[in-house]
Each structure stands twice: as C-alpha cells, then as structure tokens.
Amino acid sequence: MLAALAGFVDELRALGMAVSLSEHLDAAEALTHVPLDDRDAFKAALATTLVKQAGHRSAFDTVFDVWFSLGLAEAVGDGSPDDEAGAGSGNSDAGGDDLARRLDEALASGDPAALAELARTAVTRHAGLRADRRLGTGSFELYQTLRQLDLDGALARLARASFGEDDGDDFDPLAARLAREERGERATRLRSEIESEIRRRLVAEQGALAMAQVLRRPLPADIELVHASRDELAELRRCLAPLARALAARLARRRRHRRRGRLDVRATVRHSLSSGGVPVEPRFRRPQVAKPEIWVVADVSGSVAAFARFTLALVHAISGQFSAVRSFVFVDGVDEVSCLFEGADDLDTAVRRINAEAEVVAGEGHSDYGAALGAFWVRYGTDVGPRTTVLVLGDARSNYHPAEPWAVAELARAARHVYWLNPEPRAYWDSGDSVMGEYAPHCDGVFECRNLRQLGRFVEVLT
C-alpha cells in the first residue's frame, strides 16, 4: 500500500502539484484511519491530505482513476461483463436492443449505479479493446463506444417522449427545460463513466505507470495559451474569473498597505485619553496612492489571438484597480476597442464585437508591427502621459516588414512604463521573422507570458 501511495504521489508531483513530504506522511497516516474497502472514503482521505488547490482536483481524479482502479476493476469488472460479452456475440441484435432500452431507462432515471453498470456493459461490447493495440489515451475507444451506443439518438428519443407527455393540458416550459438539461447532464456523466471504465481496462492491460504517462496533462495554470485546444480554452475561461478576483483583492490590499501616511496628531491625542494622556498608540493618516492608468495594445492576428483575448479579459476584469483602462487592437492597422468592453458583460460578447467592429486591417491582413505601432503613436500618442502604463501584447513576428522601433522609443519616452508581453517561449524570440530584439531595448520590461500562471505573476508586478 505504501509503495502504491509513493508512486501516486510521484505521479502528482510529475504533473506539477507541489506535494510536500509532510503531506505525503499525512496521507499515509490518514489511510490507517479509513476502511480500505470503502473506495469513496479512501479517495476522500487522499484528496484532503494531498490536494490543496481546488483547481488541481480534476487532475487528481484522473491520476486516482489510473492508479487505484486496478483492485476495483478486478473485483467488479471481470466476472459479469465477460459473460455478457459471450452472450452478446451470439445474438448481437437482441443485445443491442437491450442496451438501448437500458440506456433510455438510465438516462430517464439518472440512477448513478445504473449509469455505471451501463458504462461497463457498453465498453465490453463496443469499445473493441484488443490486446495487440498500441498504447493510447483511450479516446478512440471512447469515440467508438459512444458512436455504437448512439447517445444523441437516445437523448432525442427521450426528448420526443417527454414532449408527448407534456403536450397535454398544462405544458410548462420551465419543466421541459429542466428535464432537458438534466438529461444532458446524465449523458455527460455516462460519457465520463465510459471514459474511466475504458481507462480502467487499459490500466489493467498496460500497467498504471505507462497509462499515467500517456494521460499526463498540464494543470490549467500551465496550459500554453497559444496552443490551447478548445476544451483547454474552456477550462482556462473558468480559471480566469477566480484569477481576476484574486488579483484584484491583492492589488487593492497592497495599495492600501503600501506605506503609512503622515502622523495624525489629532487622532493620536484623542486616542491617548484612554491611556491617561500617554500616547501609547500613534495614529496615522491613510495615504493617498494614485492608481495607474493602463493601456493595452494587443496583436489580434490569428497566431496570438487567444493570448490577446485572455489578457484583455483579465485586464478589464480588474479594471477597478486602475484609474482608467484603454484597449487597442491591431493587425497591420490599429483601432481603439475600449468602448466595446464597457457594454459587454462577458468575454465572448466583447470578443465577438471586436471581431465585427474593430478596423484593424489596413493592408494585406498580416501582422505588421512597424506599421501598426507607428500608426498607434501618430493617432493616440498625444494622449499618453506620465501616468500611463502601456502593455504591448504580441509575438513581434512582423512578417519581414520593417520593425520601426522608433515608435516604441517615443512611446517609452512619453509613458510611465512600457511593458511587452510575448506569448512565445523566450528561446524562439528573434528567430525567423520575430523582431523582439529591436523593440526590447526601448521597453521597461519584456516578459515571457505563455500561460495563466505567468500572466498572473506579471499583473502582480505591474502595480
């Protein structure tokens, strides 16, 4: 057991979760207090001692599935499904109907045990797991099973059935909506049950270590913004709000406690009365600290659009911490988009409006940093003052157009600070058509900003 725990902890560490030695010991001690045959308690005990960040929980779940599934799979999975597989191959038509019926029932009732049982049967019958297959994540098998199971078809069937029921005297759109959403949720649950069932079998076949390595995914904060897949982007979007909230709270707090103000004689004397006229506790005035003004100038061409979107969203989410926020986007022309953020209450609306309304293409529609930054200085340069902090976002890949670093130099002279955030790894800068090196000397700081973790760290430096 201890060896398995050690391997599990190593795997968590390999994912980037900082599990300390004392936490490892706590987990080991906790396991002596829970009954080992109670899987839920076992998992909860490990989670509460090892996972100290809510965002790491899904990564923990995956590793747990892989690492500690074997015992369970042997205990529950082996006996019955094999029998069923034998019977299923005999008369597959009857089996298929039976499965479809059970699918409908399970989706209608939402009984977790029924869903899990269904997932096991479906995987046995449809996933086509073969011993000679090469190592994979199981996503192909998942696709295969879901296609055979016809989950969407089942949902549509159920929707029709419930529509027929409600069609009578009192049709309630609210009830219909709730029922539909819950069916969708159960389908998602079934999908994840099937996924973990497939994983369980792959682990049984290939061993936990190999499987864990195949499934290794970066934690949300470490996902590369530029290369994120659609699922990863969705996950990032969920992380953005808490990150913004945390940053805003921290910035506000720091500003308040930056330094103490002048001695407040009146308040000190007033307070000293309670200690017989001895000024035991001096009182201070609250300092007035000016908030910085932020301008974000973002490249929104295809290659770095995702990065620009996240940074713009983050800066606007904490706009309360700045005296003013103005945003500009460019490709080879430049346009101000501050007003587009004001009316919109979420990121997607704002981005849609930016794509539709901002006029960022002046020429051929490929990034041209020289032309865009030059145009920016000419159009908006007069507004830049000594309290303005300018953030330029982009990979500085200018498609071999002239870099025109004078624009950045002028900007740096007028503004309080100019920072450049580059979503590319530092090693790639100045390779190919990247002209980062020409702009860098004029900026007050150039930061590599590949993931949310680095982005958050930068915003903290900013104020």
Place this chain on the structure above:
Amino acid sequence: MGERFGDIGAVRAALAAAGYLADDAIATTVYLAEALAKPVLVEGPAGTGKTELAKSVAAMTGARLIRLQCYEGLDESRALYEWDYRKQLLHIQAGTTAAGGDGDDVEDELFSERFLLSRPLLEAIRSPDAVVLLVDEVDRLEAETEALLLEVLSDYQVSIPELGTVVATRIPLVFLTSNNTRELSEALKRRCLFLPLDYPDLERERAIVMAKVPGITERLAEQVARVVRSLRALDLHKPPSVSETLDWARTLVLLSIDHVDLDRARDTLPLLLKHRADLAKATKSLSAGGID
C-alpha cells in the same frame, strides 16, 4: 483520539442530527481532522455552508465554539493575546503612590496572568473544555499575518515571551474558512486538511431544503433544487448560494405556492440573484426555455 467519533458513518449521522447534511468528502475530512488532530481548511464560494460546518461540528460534539473573524489589519493583539496596558499603567501609578513599593515586585506582577487578555487563539488553547475553533475568512489576512496562525495550527501552543509557552490541554478541532480571494501560503496549507466545498448536487440540495424549510412538500423541494441547479449552470456573476436557495424555498412556502412554473419562477428570481445583469440574463434564458 479516533474513538471519539467512531467511524465515518457515525460522523455523518451525528452531523445530520445537528442539522448538517454532509457528503462523503465532508464526513471523511471531519473524521480525519479528529483522528489526525489536524486543522481543516474549508474553501469555496460564499454561501456553501463553510461556517455552518464548524458550527454544526461544535453542536454535534457539544463543544464551545470560539470564533476568530479575520480582517485586514488583524494583528497579534487581536488574535493571540494582549497585555492590558491600561490596567498596567494604573497598577504602576498605584504602586508608586503607595510608598515603599519594591520596583522588582511591580515589574514581575506587571507581566502575570492578571494582566493578560486572552484573544480567541489563546483562549482556544487554554480552554479546559472541548473547543471548536473557527478561523473565519482567513484569506482576508495579509500574507505576513498568516504566520501568526502557524504555531497554533501545527503545535497547538502559543509562545508568550514574558510568560513562556502555553500548550493546549485538549487539542481543539480547528476549522479555517476561505473564499479563495487569494492564494494562501504553502506553509499554512501544508498544515491543514483541505476541503473544497462547492454547491451541493441536486440530491443533496433537495435534502438540505427538506431538512431546513419546515412545511415544504417533497415535490416543491425537488423543483426548487432543480431550478437552482439550472440557474447555476448559466454563466452568472454570483450563482445562487445554498442560503439563497433556502430563502427562496421559504418564500415559496410562505406564499403557499406548491408548484413552481415559469411565471412564478420569474417573479421570485430576485430572491436568488442579487446582480442586475444576472437577473436579466436568467430571466431571458428562462423565458426562452433554454433554447439558445
């Protein structure tokens, strides 16, 4: 120490008797907190029953609840202990006027228990009875002040330079709550069991409504839980919390509504959603029947 709670099932039953419906993770963590003598860090959005958990554990064990509400600028003298300097001043004045007072005596007396004001942390440590210590909203502390808690949390002791170290006679159960407005330090997290509390799932929320709202029918409780779940699935600034769910359920009972349909849901939405933008969004989405 584990024998005080029996097993995980017993914890869950006892919590339920105290009016708190725990799921697996909660029951296991509370059980382990007692068994390992470790504090529990409870984290989650507002209104998911973090503070309530500590109160219920206190009620269930018959322990006294000592609460330390954290805020910015909380310091040692408010959290641990303080010397009562006014009394000390008076004592010195009394000592010098009463002629012939020995200077050393006065000094020794000044830093004795007589002039020590216990603040919540020290009080929890010194208490001879069973105690549940609740450190509420620990994320509001500045990162430096967090260090105040470390000695108490890991060794259950408080060092007072003038008096020596006060060690706990009975180890208190400690709950820290956090709204996650900032990342707590690794040192603090390492010493705690971690319990993320999210909004309850459909089944548990229905049970909570049934338990907490007198006179509600099972059918209405089910509907309430389902509507709230649906609202939480929308992308809102502030999704409805459990306490708001309960307010809503109570209101429905008061208005003797026994069936929630679209109109009634729309009319009573302000009880669940407190942001104007959220309200507009939810109304729109509900009216459209969720077909976007």
